[in-house]
Amino acid sequence: MKPQDIEKRSFEIITAELGERTFPAGIAEVVKRVIHTTADFDYADSLAFSPDVIEKAKAALAAGATVVTDTNMALSGVSKATLAKLGGKAVCLMADEQVASEAKARGVTRAVVSMEHAAKFEGPLLFAIGNAPTALIRLHELIEEGIVAPALVIGVPVGFVNVVEAKELFIGGDTPYIIARGRKGGSNVAASIVNALLYQMVHREGF
Amino acid sequence: MKPQDIEKRSFEIITAELGERTFPAGIAEVVKRVIHTTADFDYADSLAFSPDVIEKAKAALAAGATVVTDTNMALSGVSKATLAKLGGKAVCLMADEQVASEAKARGVTRAVVSMEHAAKFEGPLLFAIGNAPTALIRLHELIEEGIVAPALVIGVPVGFVNVVEAKELFIGGDTPYIIARGRKGGSNVAASIVNALLYQMVHREGF
Numbered sequence: 001m002k003p004q005d006i007e008k009r010s011f012e013i014i015t016a017e018l019g020e021r022t023f024p025a026g027i028a029e030v031v032k033r034v035i036h037t038t039a040d041f042d043y044a045d046s047l048a049f050s051p052d053v054i055e056k057a058k059a060a061l062a063a064g065a066t067v068v069t070d071t072n073m074a075l076s077g078v079s080k081a082t083l084a085k086l087g088g089k090a091v092c093l094m095a096d097e098q099v100a101s102e103a104k105a106r107g108v109t110r111a112v113v114s115m116e117h118a119a120k121f122e123g124p125l126l127f128a129i130g131n132a133p134t135a136l137i138r139l140h141e142l143i144e145e146g147i148v149a150p151a152l153v154i155g156v157p158v159g160f161v162n163v164v165e166a167k168e169l170f171i172g173g174d175t176p177y178i179i180a181r182g183r184k185g186g187s188n189v190a191a192s193i194v195n196a197l198l199y200q201m202v203h204r205e206g207f
Numbered sequence: 208m209k210p211q212d213i214e215k216r217s218f219e220i221i222t223a224e225l226g227e228r229t230f231p232a233g234i235a236e237v238v239k240r241v242i243h244t245t246a247d248f249d250y251a252d253s254l255a256f257s258p259d260v261i262e263k264a265k266a267a268l269a270a271g272a273t274v275v276t277d278t279n280m281a282l283s284g285v286s287k288a289t290l291a292k293l294g295g296k297a298v299c300l301m302a303d304e305q306v307a308s309e310a311k312a313r314g315v316t317r318a319v320v321s322m323e324h325a326a327k328f329e330g331p332l333l334f335a336i337g338n339a340p341t342a343l344i345r346l347h348e349l350i351e352e353g354i355v356a357p358a359l360v361i362g363v364p365v366g367f368v369n370v371v372e373a374k375e376l377f378i379g380g381d382t383p384y385i386i387a388r389g390r391k392g393g394s395n396v397a398a399s400i401v402n403a404l405l406y407q408m409v410h411r412e413g414f
Contacts, residue, residue, distance in 0.1 A: 001368065003316060010367040039365050039390035040247065073395065076283040109210060158246050160217040161208070183246035188280065188395045 004207045010036055018044060026054030026200065030178065033196035037188050048171055048179045053152065056176045057197050060124035060151030064088050067126045067194055068118040069187075070111050070135040070157075074128055077191025082198040090194075093117050111135035119148035128154040130190030133166035140169045153177045154193045156185030211414045217243055225251060233261030233407065237385065240403035244395050253388045260359065260383045264404050267331035267358030271295050274333045274401055275325040276394070277318050277342040277364075281335055284398025289405040297401075300324050318342035326355035335361040337397030340373035347376045360384045361400050363392030 001009070014032050018041070023031050027049055034043045064087030069075045075092040083090055093099050093114035103110040111132035118125065119142050127150050129135045136155050142148045153175055155167050163183055170177045178193055199207075208216070221239050225248070230238050234256055241250045271294030276282045282299040290297055300306050300321035310317040318339035325332065326349050334357050336342045343362050349355045360382055362374050370390055377384045385400055406414075 006366075006368045013367045036367075037365065038245075038393065039367065071283075073280055073283045073398070076278075076280045077394070158244065159213075160220045160243075160246065161213045186245065186393075186395050187284070188393050191280070 002206070007036070007207070017041065026058075029200055030054070030193055030196040033192045033199075034180075034189055037192035038186075040184070042182075042184060043180065043189075046181045046184060048177070048181055050173075050175070050177045053176045053178060054197070054200075057126065057152045057178075058201055060126060061086050061088055061197060061201060063124050065124040065126050065151060066091055066118075066121050067128055068092070068115075068121070069190065070094065070114065070127075070129045071131045071187045071190075074130045074187035074190045077188055078128070078194045079198055079204075082195070082202045082204065085202050086198070091118065091121075109134045112138040115139045115142065124151040126150065126152040126154070126194070128156075128190040128194050130154075130156050130158070130185055130187035133157050133159065133162040136166040137162070137169065140166075143175055150175055153179075154190055156180040156189045156193065158185040158189075159183060209413070214243070214414070224248065233265075236407055237261070237400055237403040240399045240406075241387075241396055244399035245393075247391070249389075249391060250387060250396075253391060255378060255384070255386045255388055257380075257382070257384045260385060261404070261407075263383045264333065264359045264385075265408055267333060268293050268295060268404060268408060270331050272331040272333050272358060273298055273328050274335055275299070275322075275328070276397060277301065277321065277334075277336045278338045278394045278397075281337045281394035281397045284395055285335070285401045286405055286411075289402070289409045289411065292409050293405070298325065298328075316341045319345040322346045322349065331358040333357065333359040333361070333401070335363075335397040335401050337361075337363050337365070337392055337394035340364050340366065340369040343373040344369070344376065347373075350382055357382055360386075361397055363387040363396045363400065365392040365396075366390060 014035050067090040069092045072092050078090045080090050094110055099110050099113045103113045111134045115135050115138045155170050157163050167179050221242050274297040276299045279299050285297045287297050306317050306320045310320045318341045322342050322345045362377055364370050374386050
């Protein structure tokens with residue numbers, strides 16, 4: 001079986017096992033791709049979507065958005081070739097030396113400083129946060145302060161400390177969001193949500 | 208809270224929630240780090256370890272092993288700085304142009320070809336497979352054919368097609384293994400298992 005046939009069959013299995021649980025177009029692709037990435041059907045319940053978020057995210061991506069991740073692992077998982085076809089790019093500042101030295105000097109996490117630097121980028125911004133709750137908390141502050149207005153916040157950090165609370169900050173708010181409520185998430189989940197949006201917009205070779 | 212304090216507290220929560228479920232030293236670190244990476248306690252049941260696998264893996268890492276991954280995402284997640292302190296390195300051949308062209312010419316997956324090329328590497332080899340069941344199947348064939356004798360196979364691909372079967376090939380076999388039985392796993396899980404071994408051997412700054 002070719003990779004594209006395996007993926008097709010996998011999505012058929014996921015759809016079958018979801019049974020009577022159906023999702024609106026656009027959202028269904030996100031939910032199923034996250035399950036495809038994790039084999040964890042809990043995401044059918046935990047993923048929360050703000051109103052019209054898929055349309056808003058697609059509009060931003062069509063306009064050549066910058067995707068900002070909080071780990072190099074998420075950056076690695078985002079289909080940058082697909083993103084480039086739309087004129088977009090993906091960036092992670094966690095290994096940036098200036099970010100590291102500033103974080104050390106101020107006694108904050110690199111995730112915090114990387115959000116502050118990324119907030120200054122031009123053009124539509126999509127934040128894909130799969131690891132650091134501090135990134136999500138600082139991002140929420142920057143939004144409240146009017147410093148940044150993200151086109152989308154993908155808030156899916158995984159963990160046991162401060163994670164649930166950081167994600168809840170966005171629920172019901174004005175910023176378009178896709179949030180994995182609860183403890184679960186990860187860099188792989190963050191990347192798969194970005195890809196689920198991209199693959200609705202751009203034909204993938206062999207697929 | 209500093210990242211190292213958050214991690215410490217997270218492991219305390221995981222230990223508490225595991226309750227009476229305890230694991231041998233070495234194995235406990237792997238199980239808990241995978242749960243830390245995924246917030247998924249299913250791994251306490253699904254992870255399978257061959258006899259003395261922790262000791263064997265540590266011996267290989269101490270001898271300067273090469274860690275071979277089947278995705279750049281897993282490569283990105285492995286603590287390469289820690290690995291380098293032991294004289295080891297991590298490699299992923301999935302983006303190698305020669306691998307890509309050979310896979311296309313032969314009509315097989317790049318994962319298959321990347322395993323064949325990696326099998327020729329000198330020194331102790333640790334394979335960390337988080338994505339492609341075809342990588343795991345080809346690796347098992349290469350072992351059977353006497354072409355490679357891995358010091359460790361971390362077999363944790365995630366998915367719905369051929370994944371469970373590919374992982375079961377190794378259970379009870381002679382090659383040292385850490386396998387996540389069932390559908391679950393991923394590049395993040397593969398990387399976290401490598402790191403769980405490394406962090407038992409090398410002091411991490413700030414931890």
